Amino acid sequence: MWENIKDFASTFFVTGDPLIYGADVSIALTSIAIVFVLTYFKKWTWLWREWITTVDHKRIGIMYLIASLLMLFRGGVDALLMRTQLALPNMKFLQADHYNAVFTTHGTIMILFMAMPMMFALFNLVVPLQLGARDVAYPFLNSLSFWLFLMGAMLFNLSFVIGGSPDAGWLSYPPLSELSHSPGVGENFYIWGIQISGIGSLATGINFLVTILKMRAPGMKMMKMPLFSWSVLSSSIIIIFAFPILTVTLALLFLDRFLGAHFFTMDLGGNPMMYVNLIWMWGHPEVYIVVLPAFGIFSEVVATFSKKKIFGYNSMVFSMMLISIVSFFTWAHHFFTMGASANVNVFFAISTMVIGIPTGVKIFNWLFTMFRGRITITQPMLWTLGFIPCFAVGGATGVMLAVAPADYQYHNSYFLIAHFHQVLIGGVVFGYLAGIYYWWPKVFGFKLNDRLGKWAFWLWNIGFYVCFMPQYALGFMGMTRRLYTYGSDTGWDLGWAPLNLISTVGAFLMGLGFIFQVWQISYSIRKGERDLTGDPWGGRTLEWSIPSPAPMYNFAVEPQVTTDDAWWKVKEDRAKGIKPAPVKYEPIHMPKNSAIPFVMSVCWFIAGFGFVFDWMWMAIPGLIGVAICLLARSFSYDTDYYIPVDEIERTEAALRGRTV
Amino acid sequence: MSQHNTGHEHASGESHGSLKSYVIGFIFSIVLTIIPLVIVMNGLLNKTQTVITIMIMAVLQLIVQLFFFMHIREGEKPRWNVMTLIVGIIIVLTIVGGSIWIMSFNSTVQ
Ligand code: HEM
Ligand SMILES: [Cu+2]
Secondary structure: OHHHHHHHHHHHEOOOOHHHHHHHHHHHHHHHHHHHHHHHOOOHHHHHHHHHOOOOHHHHHHHHHHHHHHHHHHHHHHHHHHHHHHOOOOOOOOOHHHHHHHHHHHHHHHHHHHHHHHHHHHHHHHHHHHHOOOOOOOHHHHHHHHHHHHHHHHHHHHOOOEOOOOOOOOOOOOOOOOOOOOOOOHHHHHHHHHHHHHHHHHHHHHHHHHHHHHOOOOOOOHHHOOHHHHHHHHHHHHHHHHHHHHHHHHHHHHHHHHHOOOOOOOOOOOOHHHHHHHHHHHHHHHHHHHHHHHHHHHHHHHHHHHOOOOOOHHHHHHHHHHHHHHHHHOHHHHHHHHOOOHHHHHHHHHHHHHHHHHHHHHHHHHHHHHOOOOOOOOHHHHHHHHHHHHHHHHHHHHHHHHOHHHHHHHOOEHHHHHHHHHHHHHHHHHHHHHHHHHHHHHHHOEOOOHHHHHHHHHHHHHHHHHHHHHHHHHHHOOOEOOOOOOOHHHHHHOOHHHHHHHHHHHHHHHHHHHHHHHHHHHHHHHHOOEOOOOOOOOOOOHHHHOOOOOOOOOOOOOOOOOOOOHHHHHHHHHHOOOOOOOOOOOOEEEEOOOOHHHHHHHHHHHHHHHHHOOOHHHHHHHHHHHHHHHHHHHOOOOOEEEEOHHHHHHHHHHHHHHHO | OOOOOOOOOOOOOOOOOOHHHHHHHHHHHHHHHHHHHHHHHHOOOOHHHHHHHHHHHHHHHHHHHHHHHOOOOOOOOOHHHHHHHHHHHHHHHHHHHHHHHHHOHHHHHO
16 A cells, blocks of 8 residues: 555656755745735635636736746746756756756746736736726636636646656657657646646637727727737737647647547658647747737837837738738748748748738837937836847848748757747847836836836846857857757867857846846835826826726726827827816626636646546546536626716725825 | 626627527537548548548538527628638638648658
8 A cells, every 4th residue: 555655656746856856845835835824814815805706807917917927937947947057068957858848848838828928917907908998808708718827837837746847849749749759747738738728818819809899998990099909909810810720739639649549640640740730830820929919018118208109000000910910821931841842941931031021110110209209218118129129130030040941050950049039038028028017007006116127127138148149159050959968079179168158147147137027026016106197107098097006997987089199189188278078977887706717727727637647537527617617607697787886986086086 | 898788788689599590500510520420430431532521521510600609690790700700711721721732742752
């Protein structure tokens, strides 16, 4: 009996590595600390009522933000582990298999569990406010999306201490990811973690598409909509068409592993190349999913801090919509070397270069907006200014990679690693950080400290170049990606070692930047400058017309929109002495909180965990739980209520009393 | 939702299909699922015929889903439905056609 238990435990838990034992201990201690704090301060009901069951887009956004910052930490630690291992030749810091697991979890977490939720955080925190709406189109679904994402992410992260991490790369190519080559449970964690959170991502895409099409304030025609909302629309369109491809591809891989099917195996008619083809049909659009909202953020930030209308609004809209469609026609540039016909490579090389055109248009529009503007260098503006040169270089190296014959040299080398980090960090991460700094006062009611923020910015920005510029050279010198170590011959004689060492220093500078940001947030919570006006930056769009943080119903009265930059117009009218129409409150229709999204996601987690270990006694009850939750929702009719007028009056009086 | 309507009441008062149309749709989709299953399980047709039948059944299934469950004909202004449907078809054609084109190297290599 004891023997059996010991046997089970030694395969169930990951053992043997001191790093992992350290993680075990810290996870256990953190969990105990959280439970203790919640119990000691009697916060359990608060947590349940105000957060876990909430359907308020602002709170869901905050939860997304916290989760994504935690994931940035985890992914960042992975990155530093790898950079430490590569700092010098023949390092013995990580073993080969451990290195494989670390780059796999780093890539997957950064894209799916860091970038996506940080983007959803901004969707939720900003879009309804920009549109003058009181919530998203489907608040219940919104909460469900969040909990599915979180449970998927938890399942994926659990693999670190239970069962073993996936280690077949962030896209899990077969045949390596097939049962024959990866018999452990790691790939199952990968599949189910992504599938469960993927349902949530798809639902969020639908939710924001409908919100933008249907919930705009009266008078806000599509072409009067703020550009961030346009970017969310284009990103949502891509999500809706791309995520199903990912779901199907991973489902087929699961069938291979679980039922012994042969979609992607080497034998019996299977073809692993088909997986590569399919996964990139999602994978390429995915990079546009995450970068388009960053473009939207830059458009808002540049206009606000140049005190000018954005230059070329129509071309901005047109180029984003164009990108969202053309992004579906470039996927094969990720496997030029697969051996498809020359015609295939020519087509995809050209389509890839074509997509650079609308992107270039946008860069010029930002520059022209700043030209002769009254520019103030605030934190959001700093990140935007850091982004422009970084993204321009990243785009240029992207066009180099798009030259199919040349790609035979660059493919899977450190040149590629440097390129995609340049667009992902310089474009996506800088963009989201600009957005977070910009809307932070709206969300939390105080600004983030400037001095610490500038430190963080410069550490990130300099660290970035120090880390990734040497990698372009390393790529040319023959260093391939996913390489866990190199000898002193290549290290010293060929000169890889000095460049790698510099690169590692850069990575740690960025880590230091992150620490400054944590410091900045915790400092500003206590001492940050409070935002009492609701419009700390002199904004142009509707979210700045209401107090910060916004009251639960956002807008006491539906705003009437006549132009783009609607709030700017109101301010101009006020300056001219035009009196706003007297307000008359009406009861506000609001959705009720619900526990179903949380419970259903927990059931999905249980089902997913069961499938990972092939434990049907666990998977089936989990799925039954999901079905029960669906039924329960279908038969619940008491889902909404009205906020009475006197309550609105009281809230507004309190808020406005403070602001005006 | 909070502003205009709840999930149940629609401004224009259109309905979400009748029980009858749901039952018909359900029967259609079951039949369309069983046909390929029977063909494959009993080896009734040769390989090409089987593949073609499965594909035809799949397309019919798609149409049934769109009309009986997704209410493609409803909505005050079906413009959005039509637009998304067109984009959807373009993407599907790209996926299928693009994959065949890209993967055809396989037959030249072997
Ligand atoms: C914070 C600074 C970062 C550093 C220092 C860093 C470092 C690294 C390193 C060392 C690798 C492994 C290279 C190899 O051995 O092949 C890697 C891979 C990767 N990184 Fe990062 N990274 C950072 C941020 C990010 C971000 C923000 C993203 C995405 C949003 C990202 C996405 C990826 C992906 C997709 C891979 C490929 C994983 C694979 O080969 O399967 N990284 N990164
Ligand atoms: Cu791509």
